[in-house]
Amino acid sequence: MHPPPPPSLTEPEARQHPERMGFSQRGILQGMQHLAGIAVFIVPFGMAFGVTAVEKGMTVAQAMIMSVLVFSAAAQFASLEFWPSGWPSLALVLATAAVSSRLVIMGAALSPWVNQVQRPQRWGAVMLLTDPSFADGFQAFQQGGRDLGRLLGASLMLWLAWVAGTAIGAIAGERIGHLDRFGIDVLMAAYFTTMILGPLLNTPDVRRAAFAVLPSYGTAAIVAVAGLYLLPPGWNVVAAAVAGGAVEAWRHDR
Amino acid sequence: MTAEALLSVYGTIGLIAFVLLATRTIGGELMTLWTMTPRLEAVLKAMGGSVLVAIVAAECARGGLRTGMAVLIAAAVMALSRRPLLAIALGMAGAAAGTWLNL
Numbered sequence: 001m002h003p004p005p006p007p008s009l010t011e012p013e014a015r016q017h018p019e020r021m022g023f024s025q026r027g028i029l030q031g032m033q034h035l036a037g038i039a040v041f042i043v044p045f046g047m048a049f050g051v052t053a054v055e056k057g058m059t060v061a062q063a064m065i066m067s068v069l070v071f072s073a074a075a076q077f078a079s080l081e082f083w084p085s086g087w088p089s090l091a092l093v094l095a096t097a098a099v100s101s102r103l104v105i106m107g108a109a110l111s112p113w114v115n116q117v118q119r120p121q122r123w124g125a126v127m128l129l130t131d132p133s134f135a136d137g138f139q140a141f142q143q144g145g146r147d148l149g150r151l152l153g154a155s156l157m158l159w160l161a162w163v164a165g166t167a168i169g170a171i172a173g174e175r176i177g178h179l180d181r182f183g184i185d186v187l188m189a190a191y192f193t194t195m196i197l198g199p200l201l202n203t204p205d206v207r208r209a210a211f212a213v214l215p216s217y218g219t220a221a222i223v224a225v226a227g228l229y230l231l232p233p234g235w236n237v238v239a240a241a242v243a244g245g246a247v248e249a250w251r252h253d254r
Numbered sequence: 255m256t257a258e259a260l261l262s263v264y265g266t267i268g269l270i271a272f273v274l275l276a277t278r279t280i281g282g283e284l285m286t287l288w289t290m291t292p293r294l295e296a297v298l299k300a301m302g303g304s305v306l307v308a309i310v311a312a313e314c315a316r317g318g319l320r321t322g323m324a325v326l327i328a329a330a331v332m333a334l335s336r337r338p339l340l341a342i343a344l345g346m347a348g349a350a351a352g353t354w355l356n357l
Contacts (some may be wrong), residue, residue, distance in 0.1 A: 096270050096274070100277040104277050104284070105298045126278045183345070186313070186317065193341070193345070198332070224307070228316070241301045253293065
């Protein structure tokens with residue numbers, strides 16, 4: 001009998017403790033409960049997409065199916081920038097990958113725990129991965145949580161809210177009227193702002209963390225705005241991501 | 255919509271869904287091949303954050319004073335309260351006020 005594993009494992013360490021992680025229905029329900037509060041807030045977010053999509057010319061069915069299959073605010077809103085002539089196009093695919101690149105990092109961050117189970121269960125746990133469910137799952141596992149069902153449950157709750165919101169927005173679209181009256185059109189920008197600041201505020205030395213990201217984020221902002229006018233639609237985000245990463249690669253260790 | 259147009263709409267949705275599934279699963283897969291160095295982690299985090307910054311910056315450029323104000327309010331509330339839902343709600347309220355004031 002070896003001693004209980006430490007709460008936070010690196011990938012090699014995790015492989016030595018296969019008995020740790022499970023995947024149960026109870027975990028799924030627990031995850032759903034934990035994120036029910038945030039899920040309520042996702043409904044107006046989904047509505048914003050539903051209304052905007054229909055306004056651009058998508059049908060109700062198309063908007064809903066997209067929310068069901070894609071489940072990504074960033075990717076779905078970004079794709080509307082390309083509607084209709086850029087559906088499909090290489091730029092759309094690259095822009096989608098760029099706005100979804102956070103998910104790669106999140107998947108890597110969860111891997112010490114997620115990779116302990118077989119592939120079908122791994123993919124089941126992460127297939128609806130999103131920012132709040134990542135944040136919830138990551139801290140739960142770091143504190144010793146063992147049930148990957150929690151990750152799926154949390155994601156599932158948000159997915160239901162997103163799809164419901166899309167449906168309401170798409171169907172009631174015209175009757176809701178102009179989104180800007182309620183400020184719903186800035187919802188994505190406000191949400192992303194909190195997601196940018198969240199990790200910085202969670203560090204022991206916030207000022208230092210802020211100064212550390214300033215070069216890359218500052219560059220990204222400039223490239224994004226310049227690209228808005230100089231590049232074809234959507235490419236400004238791709239360029240900003242590359243520029244920000246390049247600046248960080250150059251700056252790191254200096 | 256013509257059959258052709260329908261195919262490109264649903265085909266594109268399928269394509270986007272595939273990209274999302276790939277990005278959700280590939281992080282874990284890559285970690286079985288390589289280990290994370292501090293530098294790589296910093297670069298990936300910077301890229302992910304840069305995408306968010308890019309979207310917010312572009313939205314502000316397009317939306318002007320009203321959007322910029324809403325983002326500043328959300329940022330300030332987030333920094334002071336550490337409560338994202340409050341920050342989003344107040345940012346939206348600021349934008350609603352901006353509409354009312356014809357900004």
